[in-house]
Amino acid sequence: MTAAPRPDVVIVGAGIVGAACAYALAREQLRVLICDAGFPGGGATAAGMGHIVVMDDSPAQLALSALSRRLWEELAATLSLACEDERPGTLWIAASGEEFSALDEKRALYGRAGVRAEILDEQTLAAAEPNLRRGLAGALFVPDDRVLYPPNAARWLLDAAIERGAELRIGSAARAVGAGRLTLVGPSGAVETVEAGAVVIAAGIDTPSLIPGIAIVPRKGHLVITDRYPGLLHSQLVELGYLHSAHSMSGASTAFNLQPRSTGQVLIGSSRELAGRDASINPAIVRDMVARAVAFMPALAGCLAIRTWTGFRPATPDKLPLIGPWPDLPGVWIAAGHEGLGITTATGSAALIAAGIAGRAAPIDATPFLPSRPMPAMEAA
Numbered sequence: 001m002t003a004a005p006r007p008d009v010v011i012v013g014a015g016i017v018g019a020a021c022a023y024a025l026a027r028e029q030l031r032v033l034i035c036d037a038g039f040p041g042g043g044a045t046a047a048g049m050g051h052i053v054v055m056d057d058s059p060a061q062l063a064l065s066a067l068s069r070r071l072w073e074e075l076a077a078t079l080s081l082a083c084e085d086e087r088p089g090t091l092w093i094a095a096s097g098e099e100f101s102a103l104d105e106k107r108a109l110y111g112r113a114g115v116r117a118e119i120l121d122e123q124t125l126a127a128a129e130p131n132l133r134r135g136l137a138g139a140l141f142v143p144d145d146r147v148l149y150p151p152n153a154a155r156w157l158l159d160a161a162i163e164r165g166a167e168l169r170i171g172s173a174a175r176a177v178g179a180g181r182l183t184l185v186g187p188s189g190a191v192e193t194v195e196a197g198a199v200v201i202a203a204g205i206d207t208p209s210l211i212p213g214i215a216i217v218p219r220k221g222h223l224v225i226t227d228r229y230p231g232l233l234h235s236q237l238v239e240l241g242y243l244h245s246a247h248s249m250s251g252a253s254t255a256f257n258l259q260p261r262s263t264g265q266v267l268i269g270s271s272r273e274l275a276g277r278d279a280s281i282n283p284a285i286v287r288d289m290v291a292r293a294v295a296f297m298p299a300l301a302g303c304l305a306i307r308t309w310t311g312f313r314p315a316t317p318d319k320l321p322l323i324g325p326w327p328d329l330p331g332v333w334i335a336a337g338h339e340g341l342g343i344t345t346a347t348g349s350a351a352l353i354a355a356g357i358a359g360r361a362a363p364i365d366a367t368p369f370l371p372s373r374p375m376p377a378m379e380a381a
């Protein structure tokens with residue numbers, strides 16, 4: 001019997017980020033082994049909304065999300081139907097005149113990043129989304145933002161990597177990480193040491209259990225999904241204040257965020273709180289979230305909600321993911337800490353990891369994402 005060839009890269013975690021890394025690295029002709037302790041795409045990826053959105057909380061976030069959306073666009077024609085990939089665009093809703101006047105700057109910022117966006121006034125917004133309440137000041141429409149179904153997109157990326165020779169091990173947990181080395185415990189309890197040219201840790205909120213001291217904490221979010229109401233809304237709707245809710249770590253917060261699914265269902269988000277790993281539904285937060293959604297779209301009051309769930313975003317203190325080499329362990333790379341934007345930024349993160357491992361220039365400035373950067377202290381809840 002001949003031993004399997006030593007992998008060039010081992011990836012820990014087959015969520016959307018690990019899956020995108022596996023695909024990007026397999027396309028580099030590298031031998032990839034990817035393992036997941038649970039079910040691929042079953043972590044934060046299964047809980048996410050699947051909004052592929054360009055966000056501008058910081059210049060680095062804008063650069064990574066714009067690159068990532070471009071990479072999703074390149075994949076769009078090849079994704080399976082099960083990925084439910086669509087391009088409904090995003091409407092950033094300005095509720096007040098003050099918010100409306102901020103749209104010019106946001107549009108200019110997007111324009112400089114090569115992202116198309118147009119300002120809609122009160123009447124044009126009402127015509128585009130007739131079920132929104134009257135009297136909203138307007139919106140910024142970003143037509144090329146997308147929506148997909150995250151766990152199936154992760155599965156598609158894994159299958160595409162496997163087609164290029166990658167190996168996926170389900171139920172295989174990494175227990176210890178060394179320089180270019182990993183201890184794996186298989187589903188039967190068998191322990192194995194795997195050596196590879198590079199080890200990529202894409203373990204989401206579990207990354208600190210493998211890389212002690214790394215600054216990632218779980219940030220809980222709730223989502224509610226309705227029964228089918230085709231035509232109730234057309235674009236992903238996000239209130240302009242969403243970025244403030246996402247940025248500030250202090251206290252629990254909710255923001256208006258609605259997504260049309262290809263099934264005709266409506267996904268209602270979103271909330272943020274630091275609650276450890278308590279996955280239970282917090283009724284007060286759900287009430288607040290739904291009330292906010294109904295305040296923006298009164299027609300939702302007559303809709304049936306069929307399921308509510310929670311998930312944990314892997315959050316970092318400076319709101320940027322950790323992508324790049326881990327300074328304390330040569331041969332170990334991190335791709336984790338994507339908070340509420342990891343479905344979007346999985347493709348760009350994978351491009352940065354693939355360029356780094358292949359020794360090529362990065363497609364955007366990788367410095368803001370380096371895991372070795374100085375990190376502020378995590379804000380208290």
Ligand SMILES: Cc1cc2nc3c(=O)[nH]c(=O)nc-3n(C[C@H](O)[C@H](O)[C@H](O)COP(=O)(O)OP(=O)(O)OC[C@H]3O[C@@H](n4cnc5c(N)ncnc54)[C@H](O)[C@@H]3O)c2cc1C
Nearest residue numbers: 013015017037043044045048049051174204221342343344
């Ligand atoms: C409510 C909510 C809404 C969201 N909406 C959006 C959105 O609209 N758009 C967007 O871009 N993002 C969104 N996100 C964020 C997004 O879901 C996450 O950023 C993203 O899924 C993180 O992916 P990941 O691969 O890093 O982590 P995960 O999906 O959690 O994957 C990590 C994987 O690592 C595995 N693992 C852990 N430890 C080990 C180990 N020791 N050995 C082997 N495997 C291990 C786990 O089993 C898991 O499968 C949302 C998140 C939430 C919670």
